[in-house]
Amino acid sequence: MDRKGNSLAPGACKFSTHFDARLEAVPLALDFVATALRTGFVSDERIARSELILEELFRNAVLHGYAGQAGGVWVGVCLPDDGEPGFWLEDEAAPFNPLAGAGDQHGPDPGQAIAAQPVGGVGLLLIRQLSRHVEHAIIEGRNRTTVTI
Numbered sequence: 001m002d003r004k005g006n007s008l009a010p011g012a013c014k015f016s017t018h019f020d021a022r023l024e025a026v027p028l029a030l031d032f033v034a035t036a037l038r039t040g041f042v043s044d045e046r047i048a049r050s051e052l053i054l055e056e057l058f059r060n061a062v063l064h065g066y067a068g069q070a071g072g073v074w075v076g077v078c079l080p081d082d083g084e085p086g087f088w089l090e091d092e093a094a095p096f097n098p099l100a101g102a103g104d105q106h107g108p109d110p111g112q113a114i115a116a117q118p119v120g121g122v123g124l125l126l127i128r129q130l131s132r133h134v135e136h137a138i139i140e141g142r143n144r145t146t147v148t149i
Contacts, residue, residue: 013088015039016076019058021066021091026058029075033087040079046149049130050087053147056123057089065093065143074142084132086148096143097136098124 015036019025030051037047054075061073074090127134133148 013076013078015079016074019073019075021062021069021071021073021093023059023062025073026055026062029058029073030054032075033077036077037079037085040085042079042085042149046085050085050147050149053127053130053149054087054089056127057145057147060098060123061089061091061093061143065091065096067093084148086132086146088144088146090139090142090144092142095138097138098145099134099136 015032017032019029033050033054034047037050042050058073058075065071071092076088076090078086078088127147131147131149134145136143136145138144
């Protein structure tokens with residue numbers, strides 16, 4: 001997949017909202033992103049990609065970032081004029097870059113049983129394959145992952 005530069009300028013991110021860091025909020029976040037992307041006439045295929053990626057990121061923030069503690073997750077949707085839509089997700093959990101060291105992740109080994117597969121890395125592989133560009137930063141103490149679809 002092409003990995004050219006991210007075009008999600010701050011002015012292109014017109015939609016954002018906050019969710020409690022709970023798994024029950026995942027469908028609400030998915031609906032928020034899909035609805036916002038539809039306002040920009042984004043294709044169903046790109047919306048489906050966004051939903052899969054967002055679900056992975058949101059669930060990881062809840063399950064691993066907050067690990068059952070109370071917290072919040074912020075989601076923003078970007079509709080730049082150049083046709084490269086995307087979204088960002090922020091949390092206030094402990095600083096963690098899911099992309100660090102990701103070059104060593106090759107995904108699951110199809111020759112091994114599921115129970116024998118190492119934990120982790122498959123979600124990141126999914127995110128990288130379904131996105132055009134993904135990056136992570138710590139902004140004002142928050143983890144922010146930005147995804148261009």
